[in-house]
Amino acid sequence: MKIAIFGGTGDLGRGLAICFAAAGHEIIVGSRSQERADQAAEGLREALPDGNFVPMENVAAASAAELAIVSIPWEGIEQTIPPLADALAGKVLVTVANALKFGKSGAIAIQGDELPAGGQSCAHVIQDLAPEAKVVVAYNNLPAAALQARHHLGADVLVCGKSKEARDTVIALTNDLPGARGLDAGPLANALIIEGFTALVINMNKRYGGEASLVITGLENAPAAPTAAH
């Protein structure tokens, strides 16, 4: 599949790019700047010489993609998405963005009026700005460094979105990440829970070291749970 990653120059974007390219996908490395996209694609090719990485500015990337991933800080959403909306109509649009702030006591999930558009999840804001796209929230809780190193993640990925077909597409794609299992967690209305949970993951990493991930147990009819991270 042709996967565009807006912010494919960043930490999580490069991690997802390497893992999906290693699984045989064509990765369009999106950026606000062609130069930064070129540099990131070059670095990705050094890390994975067999990978198919095509650098583009975000707008061209949106047009070329079959599926796209928003991997930018939440503060950039309201400026970044509108010029991409037409090109994303009808396409699955995954968002990994989390609205977090960092205080002396640790990472905090932003709530209430401080959130974009007066209290919505990043996923909702993206859906409002790209109304014809099939927005799905996923990969919010995964560690960028482990993805970049292509470590076995041993992680569950919670997937929420309005369209079941879009959720199923992302769940299938998730199987291409090493040691990850996608789980259908229902409608986009719950996106804020997934996004906010990342603050807890960051705080646990800080307190105990390592790269925490989420694992759900007790699901009798789900695909087999991922084996532990290594």
Ligand SMILES: NC(=O)c1ccc[n+]([C@@H]2O[C@H](COP(=O)([O-])OP(=O)(O)OC[C@H]3O[C@@H](n4cnc5c(N)ncnc54)[C@H](OP(=O)(O)O)[C@@H]3O)[C@@H](O)[C@H]2O)c1
């Ligand atoms: N890092 C992690 O471990 C991790 C894990 C899970 C989820 N996330 C989420 O993934 C998203 C990206 O995280 P990251 O750590 O990869 O961030 P990052 O490295 O700081 O930024 C990613 C890319 O976003 C673009 N960008 C930066 N500011 C922007 C703005 N104001 N408007 C539009 N684009 C902007 C930049 O690309 P260009 O300058 O090339 O356009 C940058 O390379 C965040 O929302 C974060 O919450 C991160």
